[in-house]
Amino acid sequence: MNKNFLLKNPLAQKLYHKVLKELPIIDYHNHLNYQDIATDRQFANITQLWVASDPYKHRLMRILGVSEEKITGNSSDFEKFKAWYEVLPRLAGNPLLDWSQMELSYVFDYELFPFTNVEKAWKDLNKKLETMPLSQILGKFNLAYIAPCISCTDDLSPFQDNPVMAPSLRGDDMLLPTHELLDRLCTQTGQAILSLADYLSAIDKRLAEFLAVGCRFADHALDDGFDFRADDGKNDIRFTALVEGTVLEQADALALSSYLLTQLGGLYAKHRIALQLHIGAQRFTSSRLRSLAGPAGGFAGIGQTVCVRALTQLLDSIEKTPSGLPHTLLFASNPSDNAVMATLSGSYAKDACEALVSQGPAWWWCDHYEGMATMLDNFATHSVLSSFIGMTTDSRSPLSLIRHDYFRRILCQWVAQMVDLDRMPRDFSLLSDTVYRMCYGNAKRILED
Numbered sequence: 001m002n003k004n005f006l007l008k009n010p011l012a013q014k015l016y017h018k019v020l021k022e023l024p025i026i027d028y029h030n031h032l033n034y035q036d037i038a039t040d041r042q043f044a045n046i047t048q049l050w051v052a053s054d055p056y057k058h059r060l061m062r063i064l065g066v067s068e069e070k071i072t073g074n075s076s077d078f079e080k081f082k083a084w085y086e087v088l089p090r091l092a093g094n095p096l097l098d099w100s101q102m103e104l105s106y107v108f109d110y111e112l113f114p115f116t117n118v119e120k121a122w123k124d125l126n127k128k129l130e131t132m133p134l135s136q137i138l139g140k141f142n143l144a145y146i147a148p149c150i151s152c153t154d155d156l157s158p159f160q161d162n163p164v165m166a167p168s169l170r171g172d173d174m175l176l177p178t179h180e181l182l183d184r185l186c187t188q189t190g191q192a193i194l195s196l197a198d199y200l201s202a203i204d205k206r207l208a209e210f211l212a213v214g215c216r217f218a219d220h221a222l223d224d225g226f227d228f229r230a231d232d233g234k235n236d237i238r239f240t241a242l243v244e245g246t247v248l249e250q251a252d253a254l255a256l257s258s259y260l261l262t263q264l265g266g267l268y269a270k271h272r273i274a275l276q277l278h279i280g281a282q283r284f285t286s287s288r289l290r291s292l293a294g295p296a297g298g299f300a301g302i303g304q305t306v307c308v309r310a311l312t313q314l315l316d317s318i319e320k321t322p323s324g325l326p327h328t329l330l331f332a333s334n335p336s337d338n339a340v341m342a343t344l345s346g347s348y349a350k351d352a353c354e355a356l357v358s359q360g361p362a363w364w365w366c367d368h369y370e371g372m373a374t375m376l377d378n379f380a381t382h383s384v385l386s387s388f389i390g391m392t393t394d395s396r397s398p399l400s401l402i403r404h405d406y407f408r409r410i411l412c413q414w415v416a417q418m419v420d421l422d423r424m425p426r427d428f429s430l431l432s433d434t435v436y437r438m439c440y441g442n443a444k445r446i447l448e449d
Helices: 010-020 034-038 046-050 055-063 077-090 095-108 118-129 134-139 179-189 196-212 235-243 250-270 287-293 308-319 335-344 369-382 398-420 428-448
Strands: 025-030 143-150 168-170 217-222 274-279 328-332 357-359
Touching (some): 010 398, 025 217, 025 398, 025 428, 034 134, 046 077, 046 118, 046 398, 055 077, 055 287, 077 118, 095 118, 095 398, 134 143, 134 398, 143 428, 179 196, 196 235, 196 250, 250 274, 250 308, 308 328, 308 335, 335 357, 357 369, 369 398
Parallel strands (some): 143 168, 168 217, 217 274, 328 357
């Protein structure tokens, strides 16, 4: 691809090529298969690497009427590659066309256009892949830190002595724990769990084990309809009932999960683990697709705007715990929430702590050119641009790490446009420091905190 892709004026080009292009990547939240990374998987063909694990691609194939058999079904890998490859010429204007071009160019030095026949593309890409295990693919991205999501009771051994990979804790299953989770946690910590205090003590021990293998980030999904209930003093009773096998009423389940999320937030602060809140996804749309493709099959939608009352009550409750708020990143699924998230960065603070609460990068349905630019507009207006933590992929596909380069290009062009509008000073040193912090320095600071 053109080396100045998306960089339309000299200042944007200078910022990208002199400051950001060679910066290491800190990808602090993704859904990559950590076992694949630990075992240095050799992908058998381009479908397994490029198409099979990417629900973004699956979604567009469905929009264009491709049969599910050729997306997540039992068709051959060649048929699935062919289905995606033949969709690509239809995608002008969609970010997946940009990403796909960048993925192939960056990793395989293969140009998508001019468009060649599918058999030749299949043969050419598979030939390149033959000598590229996953470590070599990831090596293309100059990774400093990569954090796949795992549950609190998952095996930590793949992360031992790994200089780059660390776990990102996915904490949703800790809010209303099953007997299976409690049994595993008892075994791992050597501690009986008979009460709410026992449970939180065991979680505390487990977090120390996560920290020991490099974990610095945890995340929780606050899906569409998220609500919060303040502690009413009855959560010990609720937890005991849960352990004894009682199915909690909806109001009791909400009260207990609200309390546990509050306490977990305090424990994250104690262990210097940053909390990410992914807000507003509507994950239940088509029951048919959910049964065919699983819960992360690419059919989720954007939910309603966030309940600000519930979100601020949660943050206020965590702030009152003994350790206070951890570094907290707010990810908005609904672009209408950009100003809300950016503004909240000024509503909570801790002495000598920069950006205690901050908006995360444009997320999911917003991580494209327009979404990133809109997020930057709001963040610069309502917060402090130079405090922004930078991009993360939140993806299941290793090739999606290219989105760091995509974000960096968009950021440089956005900054250059702001300079042209006299909304930023034409001071290369100041601008260089700003974009460096946004793409690497601020995330590195959290890792080293």
